[in-house]
Amino acid sequence: MGKLKNYLIRTVSAIVLTTVVLSSELETVIFADAPYETYSYDWWGEDIKQPAAYTYSGAYSLTDTPLNDARDMFVQDGKIYIADTGNSRIVILNEDGTVFKIITSFQNGGTEDTFSGPQGLFVTPENEIYVADSKNGRIIHLDASGTLIREIARPETDLISQNQAYTPLKLVVDKSGRIYVIANGINMGLVEFDREGVFQGFMGAAKVSVSTFEYIWKNYFSTDAQKERMELIVPTEYSNIYLDSDNFIYATISNISNEDHLAGADAIRRLNPTGTDILRRLGNTPIIGDLYNASDTAAWSKFTDVCACDYGVYFVLDSAGGKVFTYDGDGNSLFIFGGTGNRQGMLMQPASIGIREDQEKIYILDSQLNQVLCFSITEYGRHLLNAIYKNSLGDSAGAYEEWQNVLRYNANSEFAYIGIGKAYLREGRYKEAMEYFQLGNNRKYYTRAFQFYRKELMQNYFGKFMGVILVLVGALIIWQIVKKIRRWVGEAKCNI
Amino acid sequence: MQYLNSLKYSLYVITHPVDGFWDLKREKRGSLSAAATILVLVILTSIIKKQNTSFLFNFNRLDELNVVVDIVTVFLVYILWCVANWCLTSLMDGEGKMTDIMIATAYALVPIVLINLPLVPVSHVITAEEGTFYTVFTVISYLWAGMLLIFGTMVTHQYSMKKTILTMICTVVGMAIILFIGLLFFSVIQRIITFIATIYQELRFRT
Incomplete structure (x- = not known):
């Protein structure tokens, strides 16, 4: 009895020991506990969970004067450039979150000049900074040290009426120096300036599509009073633009109606220099963010910003759900992560997204948290x-x-x-x-x-296969001939 | 032998619809057992087609396939069609009895079995570019069956073509009405049962 007990104890402890040793030897894959789920849509259009692709790894905020309603961010060469809209200044952070430089004013023709509610900025490969100085209605071009190079004023054209305000919101500058600007209330596309800052025209206006039913209803069955109260059918405005390494412009559209969403309207475009949309849409799902709504009243994904890698993968920021949608160059949904909420690593009102050149880190600027959140791969x-x-x-x-x-x-x-x-x-x-x-x-x-x-x-x-068939057919034919000959011989014999 | 003959006669019916359906009824060449066999074959075809068609042409979720649902669907549609058709045609001077309608409808479904069943192995040896043939044959099978159903109804009830088409459209509407009333009936019965159960429960608690 005692022997058996001993034996049992020994076996059990051996098993326990091996399990412990084995499990410690197994490769330990540790995912930080993300407050959000990572998923993507499969071929059937179902959301399938997957391991986290990026996890929250800290947030940067300024200690003395915190950011105030910052709207745009640009990441380049280990620096994070932030348009601090509420404080009317440009903040440049190092990659570890320490302040590199803060630009509040600059010398303009001998006098001290300041920004007024700048909502967008762009940094050229030479680290020159272009700022959309929104409330002043101009674009400021600074060099890397923060001194003024030039000022690009309101475009001189009859296409924008004199009593219409000109408020530049976002901008990019391509490799040849052309400047593309999103201006508030201008729905003819991007405002294009040449490298000298002279107005060239509009580019990449969104196409207007009116359904047949809507057209007939509006033109033949509505009274004037009704028409007045109806929404005008106008092209949608872009919410943000991003210049990729191939000199193409990614443009996001955020104000898409419920019906358009269900019909699979495009919420993001990739414009070539002539303004044609060349985004590849070969994926299984339309590129509109989330395919389904939790409820009828819940908001659809609202694209506010986008950034791209040089091999075609792009990350789109959704301000309604606080999510990042990742697509490859063909438009396949790779992974979706993020969410809104109060927990650490969740967003309140995301405004802008930036990615390090090696994709190791994604930075998201939140204009309500007044922080830059970092997500590590x-x-x-x-x-x-x-x-x-x-x-x-x-x-x-x-x-x-x-x-x-x-x-x-x-x-x-x-x-x-x-x-x-x-x-x-x-x-x-x-x-x-x-x-x-x-x-x-x-x-x-x-x-x-x-x-x-x-x-x-x-x-x-x-x-x-054919050999076998030929042999069989040949045998059959020979058999038939033999039969015929036999019959003929038999008949001949009878006739004799 | 009578059974086999009546089953074999379906091949004549699908190639000579007017003549075939006439003899089916007047000469008693068809039988209910043959009709039942054809119906079982149709159900089998739909199941095999869903399960065994090659990946290239199969857009069903195989992990969510339910054989019972397939059986019930085909059977229910068949019975509903026959009942609705009988109800309508007895009001509209149709000459067919219930058995005539059931036999004629089942015989009209033969092309679906004859074409779709061989298409299952064929789907495994053709590529997507050659898939046009696959689609064309599938469509032909359904068009053929539809055409047979029209002639079947026309001959069975001694109708003109115009009246046949009208009857068939009305039959589809009738099917929807029957389905609606059926669901309503179930819902009401369910409520009555709950009502009685509640009263019983109430009485139990009081004593």
């Missing part, structure tokens, strides 16, 4: 973005490896399955490629793999 996010990056370079072997890593974290990732399938397709492993494309729900590549697979089968087995 996780192992999973790094593998995912790396896979897309390597794929964009054409490095299929590297991408394959990264997709395998992504799958270790997230077995629901359709991109990973498709990515691995593509690698197999290139290697000529068609049957496996088909399996992976099916897991990734991609019929376009599945049929391609299947075509090759069918061809391969035909090449291998067609000869044997």
Whole structure:
């Protein structure tokens, strides 16, 4: 009895010990407890949870004079430039959150000049700062040290009537020095200046679409009094713009009606220098943020800002839900994270988003919290973005490896399955490629793999298959001939 | 033997609709057991098609497939059609009896089985570019069945073409009305049961 008990105790303790040793040996993947969920939409349009791609890692705020209703931010070369709208100043932070410089005034023609409610800013690769000095109705061009280079005043044109206020809100400056400005109340598109600051025209106006029903209703069945009370059908204004490394402009639209949202209207555009929208929309879902609403009265995603990586992945900030929507260059939803609330790492009224050049950190400016929130990339996010990056370079072997890593974290990732399938397709492993494309729900590549697979089968087995059939048919024919001859011989015999 | 013959006769009906449906009724060439067999085959076809069609042409969520729902759907639509059609045609001087309608309707569904069943293995050897053939044949099967249903109704009830089309549209409306009344009935019964149960409970608590 005692022996058995001893034996039992020993086995149990051995099992416990091995479990402890094993579990400590296992690779420990620790995710900081994020106050929000990370998810994306799959092929069926269902939201599928996934591991966090970015986690909250701290917030920067100014101690002496806090930010006040800051509206825009720009991240470049380890510096965070903030348009501190409420305090009418430009704040430049270092990457660790310490103040690098604060610009409150500048010398303009010998006198001291100040900003007035600047709502947007842009920094050129040479670190020159362009500020949309909103209430003063002008654009200020400063050099890297904060001294004035020039002032770009209200555009001189008949296209904007004299009694209409000119309030520049956001701006970008492209590589050749052209300046594009979003101005309040101007719905003809972006205001374009040439490198000398001379008004050139409007660019990239949103197309107006009126449904047939609405057109007939407005023109034939409404009284004048009704018409007056109806909303005018005008092009939508852009809410923010971002210049990517290829000199294309990402523009977000935030005031999209409920009906347009349900119809899948575009909420973001990528404009080329002629103003044509060239955003690729090849994903499974429309690029409108969240596909479903929690309730009928809940607000739809409202895009306020966007930033992009040089390999086509872009991050869109949604001010209604406090979320960041990530899409790849084809318009596939990669991951969605963030939320509104009072917990640490949640947002109140996000205004602007910026990303470090190496994608290690995302900064979000919140104009109610008066903070810059930092989100650091996780192992999973790094593998995912790396896979897309390597794929964009054409490095299929590297991408394959990264997709395998992504799958270790997230077995629901359709991109990973498709990515691995593509690698197999290139290697000529068609049957496996088909399996992976099916897991990734991609019929376009599945049929391609299947075509090759069918061809391969035909090449291998067609000869044997046809050989067997020919032999059978030949035997049948010979049998018939033999039968005929026999009958003929029999008849001949009878006739004799 | 009678059963096999009547089943085999369905192949004649689908190729010679007017003649075929006439003999189906007047010469008693069809049978209810054959009609039931065809209906079971239609149900089987719809299930096999959903489950076994190749990934390229299959847009059903296989993890959410419910065979019972498929069976009930096909069966319910068939019964509803027959009942609504019978109700209407007995008011509109139709000559067909209930059994005639049930047999004619089932025989009209044969092309759906004959075309869709072979399409399932075919879907595994064609690519998406060749998928046009797949779609065309699927559409043909439904158009053919629809055409047979029109001729079936026309011949069974001795109607003109105009009256047939009108009857068929009314039948669909009738199906909706029956469905509505059925749901209403269930809802009312449910309330009555709850009402009685509550009264019983109340009485139990008082004593």
